Amino acid sequence: MTRQTATTGLYLKRVSVASMAHTDSQCPYLRSDGINRIRSFEIAEGRAQLLRMTKMHPALIRAQAFCERFGLSLPILLAPMAGASPPSLSIAVAKAGGLGACGALLMQPKAILNWAEQVRADSGGAFQLNLWAPDPPPARDREHEEEIRTFLAQWGPEALIDAGDATPPDFNAQCEALLNAAPPIVSSVMGLYPPEFVSRLKARNIAWFANISTVAEARAAETAGADVIVAQGMEAGGHRGCFEAARAEREMVGLFALLPAVVDAVAIPVVATGGIADGRGVAAALLLGASAAQIGTGFLRCPEAKTHPAWAEALAVTPPEGTIVSRVFSGRAGRSIATDYVRAATARGAPAPAPYPVQRGLTSALRENGGKTGDIHRMQVWAGQSAAMARADPADEVVRRVWQDAKALMA
Numbered sequence: 001m002t003r004q005t006a007t008t009g010l011y012l013k014r015v016s017v018a019s020m021a022h023t024d025s026q027c028p029y030l031r032s033d034g035i036n037r038i039r040s041f042e043i044a045e046g047r048a049q050l051l052r053m054t055k056m057h058p059a060l061i062r063a064q065a066f067c068e069r070f071g072l073s074l075p076i077l078l079a080p081m082a083g084a085s086p087p088s089l090s091i092a093v094a095k096a097g098g099l100g101a102c103g104a105l106l107m108q109p110k111a112i113l114n115w116a117e118q119v120r121a122d123s124g125g126a127f128q129l130n131l132w133a134p135d136p137p138p139a140r141d142r143e144h145e146e147e148i149r150t151f152l153a154q155w156g157p158e159a160l161i162d163a164g165d166a167t168p169p170d171f172n173a174q175c176e177a178l179l180n181a182a183p184p185i186v187s188s189v190m191g192l193y194p195p196e197f198v199s200r201l202k203a204r205n206i207a208w209f210a211n212i213s214t215v216a217e218a219r220a221a222e223t224a225g226a227d228v229i230v231a232q233g234m235e236a237g238g239h240r241g242c243f244e245a246a247r248a249e250r251e252m253v254g255l256f257a258l259l260p261a262v263v264d265a266v267a268i269p270v271v272a273t274g275g276i277a278d279g280r281g282v283a284a285a286l287l288l289g290a291s292a293a294q295i296g297t298g299f300l301r302c303p304e305a306k307t308h309p310a311w312a313e314a315l316a317v318t319p320p321e322g323t324i325v326s327r328v329f330s331g332r333a334g335r336s337i338a339t340d341y342v343r344a345a346t347a348r349g350a351p352a353p354a355p356y357p358v359q360r361g362l363t364s365a366l367r368e369n370g371g372k373t374g375d376i377h378r379m380q381v382w383a384g385q386s387a388a389m390a391r392a393d394p395a396d397e398v399v400r401r402v403w404q405d406a407k408a409l410m411a
């Protein structure tokens, strides 16, 4: 019954508080023979351990409970990142004791199953699969889309006439793939899963982590049956996970305000994400009530992330104010480096972006060409406000260092 937990670094013996009430003065007969002497010793040792445990910061005890529930050895989660979730990154994070993740938004069912199979085989299976809840079909305005195409032509190859028609993979088929892949955790963003799908997750013992970015969304997710809330501060890189696209740029809540408010509003564990990229951020998140921290941009410079070199280099020199939230890549609000294209497309006089996913289709030629030429000003370079804290080190080193540093701050 004795084992070391990576979360605490302590050897814990499971001695119940009830059994510890039987101290030698209350139960003197415990000392009457050899067996009872051993029992008495165990109880004394257990009491010492409990004392040491109670000296442990409550935030660490909370994190430990989360890790035990989800089979992790430390409370660091890789963020699901559509288009930036290669199996190699999840394998490295999971092998270091954290949780891997796949942003499956753009993946066909077969690719989702292959990803899960590979990560499970190489990492022991600690990972989450993530999907976006789909928006209603976008309203189309061909005249406006023409204006956007003309604007985009100044920045890259002309967008094809039907570029805005691009349709994402079928959501229902992706949901079936999630169930067939049978991960320990499935997560949602941009809304909630339909009740029927939630029931099927629960029947298979798959936990549901719901991304939210306001207190109201957190409450709605808990009511809908989420097992864990992932609270995304507006510092986060990539798309904002707001349920309603139209509110994403208005309701910009920072993690320092969002996290304690969400922790107070719900009874289920809360994971913090957005702008966390080192031990200080993780410690702060746990002290504000989180059970674990989820990191996205902070892993993008790791070799296992296979990030485009121009993007990875740009992250290293991007200060918090060098990022910006806009809809200019996909039509949904997301935080990226404030490149020349982003500045121009958000300047007065530029055409407003088309809704998601029309804008994503319209900008695909620009983004692809930017990637080919390595020009970050024409690439989609998502970045959280702590981009410059990302280190170009192996992901397992990043995981361990971040957690060691966080623990040291809470000792």
Ligand SMILES: Cc1cc2nc3c(=O)[nH]c(=O)nc-3n(C[C@H](O)[C@H](O)[C@H](O)COP(=O)(O)O)c2cc1C
Pocket: 079, 080, 081, 082, 083, 084, 103, 104, 105, 130, 131, 188, 189, 211, 232, 235, 236, 237, 238, 239, 241, 273, 274, 275, 276, 294, 295, 296, 297, 298, 382, 383, 384, 385, 386
């Ligand atoms: C490149 C990139 C892609 C992302 N794609 C998704 C996604 O598909 N689903 C999702 O829930 N969140 C997505 N996010 C948001 C992350 O899950 C997370 O909230 C964010 O990375 C946290 O902020 P940080 O980047 O400052 O660590 C993405 C973020 C990045 C940087």
